[in-house]
Amino acid sequence: MLAAAALVTAPGLVLRVAHPHVPHVAAAVLFGAAIVGAAFVLSWAAEVAQLDISAGLAIALLAFIAVLPEYAISFVFAWKGGRSSAKYGSACHAPHSASASPCSLTLANMTGSNRLLIGIGWSLVVFIAWYQWRRRGQRSSGVALERSHSVELSFLALATAYSLTLPLKRTITLLDAGVLIAIFVAYTVRISRAPAEEPHLVGPARWIGSFPEARRRGSVVGLFVFAAVVIVLCAEPFADALVATGAQLGISEFLLVQWLAPLASEAPELLVAGLYAWRLNTNAGLGTLVSSKVNQWTLLVGTLPIAFAVSAHRVTGLPIHGNQRGELFLTAAQSVFAVAILADLSLGGREAAMLFCLFWAQFLIGAVVPHSMHGAERVIVSVTYLVLGAGVLLRGRRRGTIGRLLRDGFRTSYAELGTPR
DSSP states (O other), X not given: OHHHHHHHHHHHHHHHHHOOOOOHHHHHHHHHHHHHHHHHHHHHHHHHHTTXXXXXXXXXXXXXXXXXXXXXXXXXXXXXXXHHHXXXXXXXXXXXXXXXXXXXXXXXXXXXXXXXXXIIIIHHHHHHHHHHHHHTTOOXXXXXXXXXXXXXXXXXXXXXXXXXXXXXXXXXXXXXXXXXXXXXXXXXXXXXXXXXXXXXOOHHHHHHHTSOXXXXXXXXXXXXXXXXXXXXXXXXXXXXXXXXXXXXXXXXXXXIIIIIHHHHHHHHHHHHHHHHHHTTOHHHHHHHHHHHHHHIIIIIHHHHHHHHHHHHTSSOOEEOOHHHHHHHHHHHHHHHHHHHHHTTSEEOHHHHHHHHHHHHHHHHHHHHSOGGGTTHHHHHHHHHHHHHHHXXXXXXXXXXXXXXXXXXXXXXXXXXXXXXX
């Protein structure tokens, strides 16, 4: 499996180094496949790294490394956006250009990956676990997280609350970047105090984990370096090929960048979570995806304005235009609803179905909404998320769960978090 993942990266690397002339569609497929292969290598290396660091930090590291391809692709668009802004001003692209601006593509990629993680990833874990329990003749009321995952959810709640201010602004500023990165740093410090645990490794991770200590650590470092090189070499041509494919085939570049690119970069992470769920290790499966959401909603969003400002050679924020404001609002609202339903550390089948259906609702509503009202579907679904989230937190047994969650997440020691509430 490890050799297969490495071989998948080979055509993309050859294309990147030799520069043969191939159609844009083929280039997008080859570079995308290389990124997927590298992401699998990264995820296996991160799993093995759990043998040498604390359990909480290992999950955070696994989540962070698994979304590195997403960081690379988003950085490419942010960098291009900065250069376009320096050349064309706040419009971020040439006047009368029919193509989407790099600034809008930056936010498209970021919002798409965040919504995909919750709408598909979280619900996927519940659906797979439900299927496995049903095969065994057991009934399931959903997926439950251990109390220690209050830490991830508390920091996600904090980042989500701040993210609700972003759609009200004209730019994501360097101040916003500082706040979000500070949340990520505080989260990393907090979770690094989690006690060490012996991970349950399977597949390539189990094989590498059986090596003697020095060889194992050297192998992990080597895999990290290999995957990082592949991602760095292939991220920019993959982004360029996607945009060119959209222009060539008459497909919206915004749509390709918002959904196809995140699918390529996050497929390994979703598959790892799915494999955890298949083995009914739902705590690890859902916990990894929650940690990934924290990473993307803090460090990813926070570093994009920095990349944009460095590329633009001026202290300026990442512009938020009309449609992107709606995308940000929808992504923040989805996060509010997700935190609300997981505040009691459980995710039932009905709630997972709601996440899944609402994720697809925007597309279906958008297909019937007249072009003159384009964007109304985002507002409709966003308000639905917020109303449902408020309803969840104010009803019966859920009332007060946010207070308990935040207290456990920010203040309770890991020794106490190891015991049931």
